[in-house]
Amino acid sequence: MASHVPAGVHFSPEIIAKAIAMFALGHQAKEVAEILKIGRTGTERLRRRWRAGQVTVPDEPAEEMAPEAMRRENRDAAFWRKRATDAAHDLAAAEHLAEELAGIRGMRVEIPDWLLRSSEGKKGRSVIGALTSDVHMGEVIDAEEILGINAYNPDICRVRMQRYFEAVCTVGTRWAADTECEGVLLAMAGDLISGDIHDELRMTNALTAHEQVSAVVGVYAAGLRMLLESYPRVHVVGVPGNHGRTTHKPTAKLYSRLSYDILAVSMLAEQFRDDPRVTFQYGRAKDQITPVFGRTVFTTHGDKIGTRGGMGFAGPMLPIVRGTKKISEQQASIGRRPDLIQHGHYHTSGAPGSVLANGSVPGYAEFADDIRAVVEPPQQWVYLLHSKWFLRERASIQLEAPSVPDKPKVRVPAGFRETADA
Template sequence: MDRRPKSVHLTEEERNRLRELLGSGMNPTHAARQMGCDPRTARREAKILKARGLAPAPEPAPASPEQARAERLGAEFWRRKAKTAEQALAKSEHLAGELAGLRGQPWQIPDWLLAPPAPGERGRSVIGCLVTDIHMGEVIQPDEILGVNRFDPDVCRARLRRYFEASCTIGQRWASDTDCEGALLVLGGDMVSGSIHDELAATNALTSPEQVVAVVETLAAGVKMLASTYGKVHVVSVPGNHGRTTPKPTAKLYARLSYDMMVAAMLQERFRFDERLTFQHGDSKDQIVPIFGRTAFVTHGDKIGTKGGMGFAGPMLPIVRGTKKVEAQQARFGRRPDLILHGHYHTTGNAGAVLSNGSVPGYGEYADDLRADPEPPQQWLFLLHSRWWLRERTPIQLEPPGRPPKPRVRVPAGWAEADREAA
């Protein structure tokens, strides 16, 4: 039986490979284990390399039990950190993949919006529909606000149907003395209720994907109505804060990670063969629309630079400050908005060249919690004239007119009879 050391049987190729491992910094014990040879051979080769000026890595000193335990705990900690990071990255990639269809969507400004007024012309017009803060899927319980309002998906559909019907009726009347070029439908964000707060996630009637489907169906019916009435429709969309898919608002990827942009993309896909419709939306939180040689600036309102309200003045002062900041910012870019369209504050206002929109849900638990002034559910309808610009505007009431609802008060059983007996 041959009992010579295994090192004797190393071929020249194996010996060169062993020297490469030692020269790369591997210590002799590990190199011998990898090559399957006697450690003495590896140490001998290491001495040869050292003599040539290529010292291999020194043999590791045996770790103490405390050091070994610390190393194990450290390795476990970083494994957990890496796993958490991988899960977060996978979630982001999945979400970006779901919304990937939003990127690369072609959009264009139609010619009928671009031409400036010609001398002596009769006057051209565009009917503008500002639709924001739909909050499809949200539920407002009447009992929680003494019965002054209620809201759910069915109420939402009925109110939007009333809005589009009124837009077609009133808009035609306004444009009767002009050459009406078409309709501008501005979808200004918060198309869905979303699940950005725990209370919304717990009380919404629909999940976020179901909200997207429901609002697309409802808006598609409205778009068809506008196209049938005015012939051409240009749809402009921007993202809102309720449509975000992130726990907190972000500066980067704000539009790409928004259900509002999914709504816009699904609408565009639905009408891709209808030449009467054009769409405008993108990766920005804002959009600029040229109309008759002027510009309309569209944003949701949550990123105009101011937030909240100011005492008895409510949100109007922050709205004025914020829109002035938008005007100043755009002026520094060499652009001057002739009209700013936004929502977010659920407050109807027309402070100068600004249309601040109300909401479709109307007065709810959040407003009641703030003791805010009640505002009926309403949305702006306006007419832009080629010569006179913002010539007509009115907030469309989304509920039939009538007396304010009486507060709903529940009287415990027996109280009424006790009062009668006492009388």
């Protein structure tokens, strides 16, 4: 086999051809030397010369190769091609696993210093937590379909969210009066929009998905400005929900990157990019972990906690307890222990242990009525984290003023009273 061999390379043309083929598949000089049983120093020199374009091998051999030798060469080439392909697949799987479990690659994390400092001070330090989820901007609930129990549309959504942010400012500042309040931890925990994941939503939504994103960003932008009037700083944590997905069915891969919820968070971050008082935490992972005063807050939407649906008279609370237990065990297996897990999705407000399960902004809807679920008012959590006591205060804020039902009007037929007295 003819070959241009520079000075200092003392291998036969056949060996050079095999070595170059293996270099092209990504093998290092050490591997090639061991497999071809040739000197490592010469192999490294050959690899350098090949990469510099100083070694060339013609496409056709100068002499005929015996059929058996040719078959052996073909088998060897196929073997190395398969190894290279398998290695590429293994690398891709490892990168995906690291991305899913740890959220390291491409993750946007900016944890501000005021969340990390754990020194007490005289009064103790605090952070107000605002858990928002299941806003469902764009959804329409027809009161007539559920006997007047509840109604919802984009205008009602704006009113309820304004009431919520006002409550965070009022209640939170009262709670934090005996502390040095550092700011607000605002969770945008998924299902910010109604989305188009069901045919009935596409038929009844008041806004398209893109309009929903724009509208909900406006709501949160107004809420952030309101919070900044009462608190010095706000750290926003965003995770994706199931209603905000852009795919027909839920996926395991690219779940966050294909989410309207994360698009809304990124648009909000763009609006406040020049305001140093507001920081944002979101990324490719479906969950986010935020350190607060030396402890950790685990934020997720709730659709991927490992359990689904309700359980008889207990409703969603048993799946919530089981699912958050699975989160704790999963995180413990890699040396992390969440001190607070916060999520939404089930539209059921609860606080089992170190868990805050969120209600919803729309409240009672046609689906809940269809399964005869217990009526729960629209509500969202607000809480206080203390540098010493951690979760010290919490309250589920009702987003509608409690209504007083009208007194029933009963018409008594004429003569009925006299008959009854007799």
